[in-house]
Amino acid sequence: MRPLFTIGYEGKTLDEFLGELQAAGVDLLIDVRAVAASRRPGFSKTALSGALRERGIDYLHLRPLGTPAAGRQAARAGRTAEMRAIYADQLETPEAEIAMVQALGAAEERRAALLCYEKDAPVCHRAMLAERMLDRASFEVVNL
Structure with a gap:
């Protein structure tokens, strides 16, 4: 069964990340942040994609698979159930459906990882996304 990795960069240096x-053999990072910017050096879209490219890893940003602002605010406040409800609604949008098809196609062909900030995958939207992807394809989800 093909692995589907998830990874958060919270608390990690760019080199650790x-x-x-690389240790997992990931060759495609799928950025599922609504806003691919970060206060952490190296984790904004342009810098991150360049650092990945230097290591032989491709980058794909699928903004519609990110958490809307209200969901991010709920997550920061520790209201995980509220964040999950907001994100579930986001996944029902036509834009998210198109992005989901892209993510599935990419992950079925490559060793892919879903990226977000949160270090704890079970409370992050990327876990919900991985669950939805499992409904449509056969993967083994591996949280890095």
Whole structure:
């Protein structure tokens, strides 16, 4: 069964993060942040995609699979159930459906990892996304 990795960069240096991806054999990072910007050096879209490219890892940003602002606010406040409800609604949008098809196609062909900030996958939207992907394809979800 093909692995589907998930990874959060919270608390990691860029080198640690990239090393984890390389050790797992990831060759495509699917960024599922609504806003691919970060206060953490190296984790904004342009810098991150460049650092990944240097390590032989491709980058794909699928903004519609990110958590809307209200969901991010709920997550920061520790209201996980509220975040999950908001994100479930997001996944029902036409834009998210198109992005989901892209993510599935990419993950079925490559060793892919879903990226977000949160270090704890079970409370992050990427876990919900991985669950939805499992409904449509056969993967083994591996949280890095």
